Amino acid sequence: xxxxxxxxxxxxxxxxxxxxxxxxxxxxxxxxxxxxxxxxxxxxxxxxxxxxxxxxxxxxxxxxxxxxxxxxxxxxxxxxxxxxxxxxxxxxxxxxxxxxxxxxxxxxxxxxxxxxxxxxxxxxxxxxxxxxxxxxxxxxxxxxxxxxxxxxxxxxxxxxxxxxxxxxxxxxxxxxxxxxxxxxxxxxxxxxxxxxxxxxxxxxxxxxxxxxxx
Numbered sequence: 001x002x003x004x005x006x007x008x009x010x011x012x013x014x015x016x017x018x019x020x021x022x023x024x025x026x027x028x029x030x031x032x033x034x035x036x037x038x039x040x041x042x043x044x045x046x047x048x049x050x051x052x053x054x055x056x057x058x059x060x061x062x063x064x065x066x067x068x069x070x071x072x073x074x075x076x077x078x079x080x081x082x083x084x085x086x087x088x089x090x091x092x093x094x095x096x097x098x099x100x101x102x103x104x105x106x107x108x109x110x111x112x113x114x115x116x117x118x119x120x121x122x123x124x125x126x127x128x129x130x131x132x133x134x135x136x137x138x139x140x141x142x143x144x145x146x147x148x149x150x151x152x153x154x155x156x157x158x159x160x161x162x163x164x165x166x167x168x169x170x171x172x173x174x175x176x177x178x179x180x181x182x183x184x185x186x187x188x189x190x191x192x193x194x195x196x197x198x199x200x201x202x203x204x205x206x207x208x209x210x211x212x213x214x
Contacts, residue, residue: 003087125151
C-alpha cells in the first residue's frame with residue numbers, strides 16, 4: 001500500500017525485455033530484494049539494485065493497462081516506497097494497481113494553481129467523485145470537477161515541482177487509480193449476478209447428509 005505522496009522523481013536508465021531499471025536516490029536508502037516501489041503509481045517488485053538504481057520486472061498485462069509502454073530512456077518517473085505502520089498517511093490509501101489511463105487535454109492557470117483536465121473512459125469516471133481522491137501517476141490528488149468524458153484536478157506549484165507533472169503537457173498519457181474505498185463500496189452495492197448465485201449454490205442437501213450417515 002502507498003499514500004500517493006511522491007518521495008522523489010527517478011529516471012529511466014533501461015527498459016525492454018520485460019525489465020525496467022530506474023535511477024534513484026532516496027528510495028534506495030533501505031531497499032531490499034522483494035520490496036515494493038510505486039513507479040508512476042504502479043506497484044513494482046524490486047528484483048535487483050545497486051547504489052544508484054533498482055530493477056523491476058514488468059508483465060505484459062502491466063504494459064497493456066498503464067503508460068509504461070510510452071516510457072523512454074531518461075523519462076522522469078514518480079517513486080514512492082511502500083507504506084509502513086509508522087508512516088504518516090498524508091495522501092490517501094493507494095494500492096498501486098492501475099485501473100486505466102487518461103490523456104491530459106488541457107492545463108489552465110487558476111491564480112497560483114493549474115487546472116489539469118484528464119479525458120478517460122466511463123469505466124474510470126464511474127468512480128471519480130467531486131472533492132474525492134484520485135491517484136494520477138501515483139500522486140494523491142483531489143478531484144475539482146467531473147464531466148461526462150473527463151475530470152479536473154487542481155495542482156499547486158509544489159506538486160508540479162516535486163513530481164513528473166512538470167514534464168507533462170497536453171496529450172500526455174497518465175496512469176489513473178481510483179479510490180479503492182469507492183471501488184469496494186460500488187461493488188457491494190451492485191445487485192448479485194444470477195450466474196454467481198447459481199455457482200455459489202451448494203450441492204449438499206439434507207437428504208445427501210442423511211444418506212451419508214450425518
